[in-house]
Amino acid sequence: MSLLEIQNLVVEFQTASGPFRAVDGVSLKVDEGEVLAIVGESGSGKSVSMLAAMGLLPWTAKVTADKLLFNGRDLQAMSDRDRRKIIGKEISMIFQEPVASLNPCFTVGYQIEEVLRVHTDLDRKARWDRAIELFQLVGIPNPEERLGHYPHQMSGGQCQRVMIATALACNPKLLIADEPTTALDVTIQKQILDLLMKLQAEHGMGLIMITHDMGVVAETADRVIVQYKGRKIEEADVLSLFESPKSVYTKALLSALPENAVGGRLPTITEKLTDQQIFEGAVR
Amino acid sequence: MTPVLEARNLKRDYHIPGSLLKKGKTVHAVKGVSFKVEQGKTLSIVGESGCGKSTLARMVTMIDPVTSGEMLIDGQKVDIAAEPLSSDMRSKVQIVFQNPYGSLNPRKKIGDILTEPLIINTKIPAAERRDRAMAMLKKVGLEEKHYSRYPHMFSGGQRQRVAIARALMLNPRLLVLDEPVSALDLSVQAQVLNLLADLQEEFHLTYVFISHDLSVVRHISDDVMVMYFGEAVEYGSRDQVFNDPQHSYTKTLFAATPRVDVEAIKARLERRKRA
Secondary structure, X not given: OOOEEXXXXXXXXXXXXXXXXXXXXXXXXXXXXXXXXXXXXOOOOHHHHHHHHHOOOOOOEEEEOOXXXXXXXXXXXXXXXXXXXXXXXXXXXXXXXXXXXXXXXXXXXXXXXXXXXXXOOOOHXXXXXXXXXXXXXXXXXXXXXXXXXXXXXXXXXXXXXXXXXXXXXXXXXXXXXXXXXXXXXXXXXXXXXXXXXXXXXXXXXXXXXXXXXXXXXXXXOOEEEEEEOOEEEEEEEHXXXXXXXXXXHHHHHHHOOXXXXXXXXXXXXXXXXXXXXXXXXXXX | OOOOEEEEEEEEEEEEOOOOOOOOEEEEEEEEEEEEEOOOOEEEXXXXXXXOHHHHHHHHOOOOOOOEEEEEEOOXXXXXXXXXXXXXXXXXXXXXXXXXXXXXXXXXXXXXXXXXXXXXXXXXXXXXXXXXXXXXXXXXXXXXXXXXXXXXXXXXXHHHHHHHHHHHOOOOOEEEEEOOOOOOOHHHHXXXXXXXXXXXXXXXXXXXXXXXXXXXXXXXXXXXXXXEOOEEEEEEEHHHHHHOOOOHHHHHHHHHOOOOOHHHHHHHHHHHHHO
16 A cells, blocks of 8 residues: 555646646655655646645645545545644655744744644653754754754754754654755755655655755655646656656756756757647656 | 956955944955956856855955955956946946846836846937847847836746846946856756857856856856855866865765766665665
8 A cells, every 4th residue: 555645636726817727637656665756847736736635725726636545544535634633743744945934933942842742642841852852863963952942043954954853753654845955055955865865764754855956856766756737747766767768858857957968058958849749748 | 368357365354243232243254265267268156155155246246345355357456445436347247146036126127127237337329228128138039029028927037038138238248147047947947058158159258157056067167166164165177176176175065966877876776775
C-alpha cells in the first residue's frame, strides 16, 4: 500500500474570466521511505497539487480526484476535523520562505510547542524537552537559549531548520518540502538538503520534494515527476530521467541547463515548443 | 587600452548609529577589493548573502560613495562623495536588478519606463525618445505593441527584458547585473542569458555580473572574483578559478553546488543503497 496515492487530481480556481485549471489530471504515488521530486517551472501546478492533497487551499478552489488516499484512508471523505488530526501530525509540510512562514510575534520555541500541544498528550515539561531534542536533531546550537528567540533574530538557514524541526515534531510518515532551499545560499542549501536526506533515511519517511531546480532533483530524488501547466509530462526514476529523458519537454529543460553548454549559446527549445507539442510529447 | 572599470583597494563602511543604551558600530561591508574589467569582457562576482557583493555593485553603479580606495571608469577617477556626478558619467554605468517584479514602476507604461532615463540625462526631443525606445524594445526581443502596456501585463522574463532595455537606453559602457536571472525559470533564464550575450557582442558592452549560481557564472564569465565576508578571496580567469581553486572557501562553494551529471547521481544512489 502506498503512503499517499492520488489519482486524476483536478484543481480549478474561479476567476473573473471563467474557471482556471491549475492542476489537470495528475496522478502520483509515494511509498514509505521514498523520495519523490516534483519538478516544473512556475505555474506548473506543483505546489497547488500538494496543497490540494492536504486540503490547504482556500474555498475558491474546486478540488476533485478519483482517489485521494493517505495510508489507505480517504482524505476526501473525511471531515475537516478528522483531516486536521492528520495534517501536521502524520503529513507535514515545509514551505519556501522560512522567515515568512514563521509567526514573527511568537518565539520559535512557542511555535514548536504549539504543534506538540495540538497533536500530542505531552505535558508542558515533556513538550519543552521534545523541543530541545528537535533543535538538537536539526543542528541548532544552544537549543535552550535559541528556543526563546524570535524568528527575526535568526538567519534564513536557521529559520528553515526551525521549520524542519516543527514539521518533524510528531514524527510524520510523509513530509512535503515545497522549495525548501530556494531562498538560501548554496552552502546553506547543501546543509539543509543533507539534513533532510539524513532525517528521511533515519525515520524512513516518505518525502515529496517540490522544486524547480534540477540540481536539487539530482541530489535528492529516487523518482521524479515533471509537470508543465498542471499536467504530468514525464515520470521516471532519477537516473533514467537524466540519462535518457523521454519527453520533448524534459529534453528541452535539461538542455537549457548552463552546465550543459560552457561558453557559446544555450539552446532555448522550450521557446519554440507549443503547449500542444509538449503535451503530445508527454510520456506518462 | 585603459580598462572600462578599475578598482583599487575599494572599501565601504556602514555606520550604525548608537543610542542611549547601545554603542554605535561600524560594519565593514567591503574591505579593500581591487579588480579591473576590459571592454567587452564579463567579470562575475560570486559569494553568499552578506558577503558584500551587492554593496560593491552599488559602489560601481555610483549609488553609494566609496569610503576609501579609488575607482576609475574609462580611466577617469570618480568619487561621488567629493563632487556631484555629470550626467555623462551617470550614463556610462547602468544597472539591472534581481527582481523584475520590484524594479519596474507598476504605474508607468513600458514606453515611459524606457524613455525616462533619456528625459533625465539628455536633451533628446520626445519624438526621437519614442523612436529609440521602440528600437530598443525590438533589440531585447519584445514588440512595438508592448510600448503602451503596463509591467503587470508581462511575465518575469519579459520584465527582465524591459529592465535590460531601460539600462541600455543611455548607451552605457558598463552594465552591472545584480542577480539578473535568479528569479527566472530555467528555460527563461537560458533566453535572458542568450540575450545578454547577443547584446554584449552588438554593443561591445562590459558586464559586471553578480550571482550566487556557479553554473551560470561558469557559462557567462571571462573573469571570476569570489567574495567572502567583504574580501576577495579568489580572483582570476574563469578557467583558473574553476579548474584550480586556491582558497578553501571557493572549494567549499564548489563542493556545495548540486551536480546534475549522471555520474554524480549514480554515485549518490550507490551511497544511499549502502546506507
